[in-house]
Amino acid sequence: MTALVRLRPVTPARRPGRIAILGAPNSGKTTLFNALTGHRAKAGNYPGVTVDRREGDLQRRFGADDVRLIDLPGVYSLQPQSEDETVAVRVLEGGFGEPAPDGVVVVVDATTIERGLPLLAEAAGLGLPVCVALTMIDELKARHGQIDPQELQQELGVPVVGVVGNRGLGIDDLGALVSAPWDWAPSSSLLRGVEARTPEDRFAWAHSVLGACRRQVPEPNRWTRHLDRFLLHPVIGSAVFLTFVAFFFQGIFTWATPAMDFLSGLMDGLADQALATLPDTAVTRLMADGVIRGVGAVIVFLPQIVLLFTVILFLEACGYMARAAFVVDRVMGWVGLEGRCFIALLSSYACAVPGIMATRTIPSPRDRLTTILVAPFATCSARLPVYLLLIAAFIPADPVLGPFTWQGLTLMGLYFLGTGAALLSAAVFKRGLLRGASLPFYLELPPYRLPRPGDIALGVWDRAKLFLRRAGTIILAVSVVLWFLLNLPRRPADPELSVAENQRLVLEGSYAASAGRLLEPVFAPMDFDWRINVGLVASQAAREVMVATLAQIYAQEGQDEEGLGVLLSGSGEDGSAPLLSRASALALLVYFAFAMQCMSTLAVIRRETGGWRWPVFTFAYMNGLAWLSAWLTFILASAAGA
Amino acid sequence: MDRTLADVADASDGRLLEIADVTGNGADSRRLREIGFCTGAPVRFIRRAPLGDPAMYELRGALMSLRRSEAQRIRVHRAGA
16 A cells, blocks of 8 residues: 555655654754654553654644654664664664654764764665754854755765754754655665775765865864863762762652652542541442552652652763763672663662663663662662661660661661672672673763753653553552452451451451461561561562551551551560560561562563563562571571570 | 773873774674774773773764773774874
8 A cells, every 4th residue: 555655746745654763872863853743752662672662743833744753762883783773773674563664864963973974874775765964063063163964965965954953943944854755865876886884884985975075073072071070080070979879869868758758648648538538338448548558659659750760861961871880880890780780770779660760771681681680679768668667666776886876777787788689699690690792881971961851851751651650550450459368358347346456357367367377487487477477468569568567467556657666576665575576677677678579660670671581580589588588687686696 | 013992091192093903703893893993993092980990082073981891902003104
């Protein structure tokens, strides 16, 4: 059918066009794509691979009704080595069950034009109509460089448009051009019989094309040179880097906290409201405790994720992220990873979900997979409520040295434990399971640039949507199942007893309690009783659920955490026996430091690795390690008389 | 006598150089050549990372960083030699 339409050039404007946008990383491709589509893009995935797919319709105002733009991943070349390149080549050749695009816009950074043209030669070699979008024209002028797009167009024999994506200059011309790819000259004229098979051939060709144009090579980017002298200075640069890490850390915990508290309060209020106003039936309780609180447990992390990605995308767009990777690369090299993995691991301290999503910037598939497998060890914010509860109950607040107390040191130790486990496992994986030839390490350090707020907002929005959709559906399903496990079989309420007492009785007879008792042999070496085990079962949905579940099990009215701690450690004035020995509490802390207890993370690992193999593996090795370490901790702590 | 880019970085030699060739197995050297480290390309050492490695080079108007292990595979001589 397409062939028929192709034969009738009288109606080209009615035919939907598909145009691919190709360019190197940092070439200004995304800004261009956003300007052409009016910041409306559909994000998704290519089947079977983890590369992001972004598509959008060309804005109507450019004159065409039906042009679909495909934003290809940023690549240096079309020799498929990494997954990004494989996807770009497959799309250009008509893979994924779709026809080949009708044309390719090759985005070339005018300040490094010599490096961009070889990609044009490769794209032209595929036989598709091509045109060139020359970006960063303003920066070229500011650095006293010069190139005439008209002249370049004459030399190349394909359309060339100069654009300044930031200010929309030239966007109309490019939009008009993209509306009618069938008017572009055939790309076969481009290379004029030059064999461009090796990179050297393509660079030589680019050199000869540019040699025929009157061109002024831009001066080095002064701003960037000056800033680098400061930000990459052996002493100042390291200090800046550490300050950046400290701010990042502090920021995701303190700045996101008010919004997180607000959201969790809102969801709790909503659940309480539902319980108070609707008739007290099983359906109401399922809605309130299962659905609303379950989904609330996920939504609570949204502010952190939005903040995290705003910071990451901002630093990436302005050029510092590449510098941070440059600074820390050597340290990451010690465990077999590279600088870019650091950013993903750092993000995982807020939540492993965005951390794992951030691994997409790592070009080597092995490094990326390793980072994904170890990221859940980072002490995420969901572990914090559990840590705080157990530490407050079991660790003395006595000062050790100066301002440091045993409680503070224990918390710090748990952070070190998570970090150490992540780095050690990475080293083990890179030497064993994921051993093999890796891609050579290279990292382009783009000039410092002021980012466009619109591009960052769009990127953050895409990721927030992805998080809510993927993690949200799984968490919802798990919370509902968990609610049934905790509340079935049903049991008539005894009017003589309090609400909390009744709840405790339902729970004691529930399927979850049976599961907890079933697990008793597994956790008996650490002296966890079935109630702790129920908490462990429940925290499989999300770690922080542990606290609420324990509160429910011990029939705590009002879910007061302080009271719960007193109850657990038996430090109350009534002299009741502790429900957990200190050795068991320490073992439980270590278990939480290492165990894989987060359905959202498993769901994201499945999504990012394209199958169940790696999430199952992560679940098995992390929980295995957690059990062993908890057992060792229990033995050591018991021997030490804790 | 040709030096490697790693030698250049060790000496913090910021003069303009020219790449003589890229050694090593096919796929890896190809990747380095594709990002612009290919025979005849002008290259200049800019700085090392605060911890000494990797190092940053100017290559055809862009800043690229390579680890020592990669830089050792790129042989260079004085520009125009």
